[in-house]
Amino acid sequence: MNDGEALAARFEEHRAHLGAVAYRMLGSLTEAEDAVQETWLKFVRADTSEVRNLGGWLTTVAGRVCLDLLRARAARREQPIDDGHHDTFVPDPVIRPLPHTDPEQEMLRADSVGLALLVVLETLEPAERLAFVLHDMFGVPFVDIAPIVERGPAATRQLASRARRRVQGATPPAEPDRARQRKAVDAFMAAARAGDFEALLAVLDPDVVLRADAGTAVRGMAASKLVRGAKAVAEQALLFRRFTPYERLALVNGEVGVLNVPDGVLRSVMGVTVVDGRIVALYILADPERLAGLEVPPDAG
Numbered sequence: 001m002n003d004g005e006a007l008a009a010r011f012e013e014h015r016a017h018l019g020a021v022a023y024r025m026l027g028s029l030t031e032a033e034d035a036v037q038e039t040w041l042k043f044v045r046a047d048t049s050e051v052r053n054l055g056g057w058l059t060t061v062a063g064r065v066c067l068d069l070l071r072a073r074a075a076r077r078e079q080p081i082d083d084g085h086h087d088t089f090v091p092d093p094v095i096r097p098l099p100h101t102d103p104e105q106e107m108l109r110a111d112s113v114g115l116a117l118l119v120v121l122e123t124l125e126p127a128e129r130l131a132f133v134l135h136d137m138f139g140v141p142f143v144d145i146a147p148i149v150e151r152g153p154a155a156t157r158q159l160a161s162r163a164r165r166r167v168q169g170a171t172p173p174a175e176p177d178r179a180r181q182r183k184a185v186d187a188f189m190a191a192a193r194a195g196d197f198e199a200l201l202a203v204l205d206p207d208v209v210l211r212a213d214a215g216t217a218v219r220g221m222a223a224s225k226l227v228r229g230a231k232a233v234a235e236q237a238l239l240f241r242r243f244t245p246y247e248r249l250a251l252v253n254g255e256v257g258v259l260n261v262p263d264g265v266l267r268s269v270m271g272v273t274v275v276d277g278r279i280v281a282l283y284i285l286a287d288p289e290r291l292a293g294l295e296v297p298p299d300a301g
Helices: 003-026 029-045 054-077 103-107 115-121 126-137 142-149 153-170 178-194 197-203 230-239 241-246
Strands: 204-213 225-228 247-252 255-260 268-275 278-285
Touching: 003 029, 003 054, 003 126, 029 054, 054 126, 054 142, 115 126, 115 153, 115 268, 115 278, 126 142, 126 153, 142 153, 178 197, 178 230, 178 241, 178 247, 178 255, 178 268, 178 278, 197 204, 197 230, 204 230, 225 230, 230 241, 241 247, 247 268
Parallel strands: 204 278
Antiparallel strands: 204 225, 247 255, 255 268, 268 278
16 A cells, blocks of 8 residues: 555545534535545645544544635625525435334434534534534534634633524424334325325424525525414425325434435425424425435335
8 A cells, every 4th residue: 555545544534524524514415525525635735644633633624624614605695695595594414214123223323413403503603613513513622623713712612602502492302213203294294195284283383494495596486485383384285285296205314304206306305303293393405406416215215
């Protein structure tokens, strides 16, 4: 093995971890891949002969790359022309087949971070998001995060603390039991298929929120929207009941969700958050450009 191959082998040992960090930081699979690639380029250009903890070093490099991307994203949103898409943004979902056995092991997957959490992370300031993700989710010490956000360790701790309060206040503990998740999702789909408005209301939390992200290229009924309240969400479900024959279950970020796949083409992905047997949030990605980059499990339930 030559030096280049040895370098690549060392990096590959950490690629999955770096991808998990970048995905939580960015909520975009494509941008996460770009961030990991940029981290690789910085790695091959750097002298790491004195680095004792390569994993920690790479994590902080990836964090810095992601922070730059988040700041650039925030700057674009502050420009005068704004289509309001930020309010309806749904992060890229990670789709897996719905397992029939050993669900506990599937829940341990690194990519099972929920869409609800990613949506809340999207509302944080870039430095807050970095401090929270690196410390609370990956155990990076504040003393190592501080130089990235150009603050002292105490101030960095405060960033993570503010982010933690936001996250805890906006993400109620979701139902961990996949069987109960599926029961709620099945009831929702059956009610929509039958056009049963009262049955829809029964499975929806009174304060349910539907967030639909159709991107910037889609207009009309499928346009991006934010809908609040059981009655309004039930009405939306009835509008799209004609698509129910093409729906199938899958794991969406580790929770039971729904794919809309007419003629084998992925048209939408719906993530679902269930609390106490009722659906409290629906996250629909219907952006054709982003859907085109997702893989559909062949045996999705």
